[in-house]
Amino acid sequence: MPRVWDVPVRDWTRVxxxxVAAEGAAALAGLDERRTAAAALVATELATNLLKHAEGGRLLAEVVPAPAPPQERGQSRVVQLAAIDHGPGIGDVPSALRDGFSTTGSLGAGLGTCRRLADGFALHSTPGRGTVAVARMGVTPHGGDAVPGAWGGAPEPGTSPLLPGEGPGEGRAPGSVSGPGGERLTHDPAERHGGRGERFVPFAGVRAGGLNIPYGGAEQSGDAWAWARAGDAVTLMLADGLGHGPEAARASSAAVTALHLCAHLSPADALRRLHDALKGTRGAAVSLARLDLGTGRLRFAGIGNVGARLRTGGTWRHLLARPGIVGVHRPTTLREEEADWTGDPLLVLHTDGLPSRWAPPPGAGLPAADPAVTAAVTIRDASSPARPVRDDTAVAVLTPTPPELP
Structure with missing residues (x-):
């Protein structure tokens, strides 16, 4: 069942x-002693930064599907550490990622340490709105037995990777781009495969990520996201177990298990299979999106109040689900929506823990540099310290693979 460590970092005792949260997630993922120590250090640095630079925030630790497309059998999983704050933001992200940079008189090794130790690290900051940092830790560290093209290649020692068209000395971090409103985005291309030692089969074109926050600091969330592959198609699912707590988590976990058995089906047919699998549970709201990378067509179907928004060509479209509860009451007919996966596409699935009137920001909207960062920014901007989430809250995101990643 979805186990999430939600640590409110408001004073130094919470570091x-x-x-401890990172160590718990590492144990659940099966990381060895060395990688567990690395995860613990990254969590310590992220929590310390929350206090030093944002007067606090929250750190979330969980075991999630890897961002690279899964193999057709099995699912590689990694430890994900996410730090979220509503602080002043970072005006110069590339400088903040360099060792020795500090605005508080410290050694300035925090974010640089996180970037070196993590198998994947991404940062998004908007001055005046806050910062999101996401680190992923798998079994294999940098320089280990990674598969080129799965999570991206690491730069050669002593080099400073640049984006296409950039010359040396321009001081731009790997993958750093400008987002809407002038914020700085960065994606570290030095990402590796993780999980329990499985090797990824390179499968270019798409990435997925998500964030899950249990209601009231509970250990388990009734929401769960997953994705599965069948041939040249991938299916992203988000399930919201009825209510919250262990029984809601049992329902959403049953949906995750069933997804891997029916990834070859259309979204409507897969929902029928999930309905049978969830009988005997509380039931869940479930949305499924299946992307055929061969044709570039996305098909969607949902039952219940898991929201879905698709951006194509700079325009957001609401994908509609049918009323009902998977496992309890399924509509007689299930309608699928279809769309082309073109024009800088971005798919966001979210449970009803977000405010009911949540909508993506206008224009280019959410950052797409890293799907988990996109999910975290969505939750951050839909809530505040004075207006916390009101239920288990999960966001799952599907994005194209960035150009700097093979």
């Missing part, structure tokens, strides 16, 4: 709690 230790963040470290």
């Amino acid at each position: 230790h709690d963040a470290r």
Whole structure:
């Protein structure tokens, strides 16, 4: 069942709690002692930064599907550490990622340490609105037995990778781009495969990520996201178990298990299979999106109140689900929506823990540099310290693979 460590970092005593959370997630993922220590150090640095630079925030630790497309059998999983704050933001992200940079008189090794130790690291900051940092830790560290093209290649030692068209000395971090409103985005291309030692089969074109926050600091969330592959198609699912707590988590976990058995089906047919699999549970709201990378067509179907928004060509479209509860009451007919996966596409699935009137920001909208960062920014901007989420809250995101990643 979805286990999430949600650590509110409001004073220095919680830095230790963040470290313990990372160690718990590492144990659940099966990381060895060395990688567990690395995860603990990353969590410590992220929590310390929350206090130093944002007067606090929250750190989330969980075991999630890897961002690279899964193999047709099995699912590689990684430890994900996400730090979210509503602080002043970072005006110069590339500088903040360099060792020795500090605005508080410290050694300035925090974000640089996170970037070196993590198998994947991404940062998004908007001055005046806050910062999101996401680190992923798998079994294999940098320089280990990774598969080129799966999560991206690491730069050669002593080099400073640049984006296409950039010359040396321009001081731009790998994958750093400008987002809407002038914020700085960065994606570290030095990402590796993780999980329990499985090797990814390179499968270019799409990435997925998500964030899950249990209601009231509970250990388990009734929401769960997953994705599965069948041939040249991938299916992204988000399930919201009825209510919250262990029984809701049992329902959403049953949906995750069933997804891997029916990834070859259309969204409507897969929902029928999930309905049978969830009988005997509380039931869940479920949305499914299946992308055929060969044709570039996305098909969607949903039952219940899991929201879905698709951006294509700079325009957002609401994908509609049917009323009902998977496992309890399924509509007689299930309508599928179809769309082309073109024009800088971005798919966001979200549970009803977000405010009911949540909508993506206008224009280019959410950052797409890293799907988990996109999910975290969505939750951050839909809530505030004075207006926390009101239920289990999960966001799952599907994005194209960035150009700098093979």
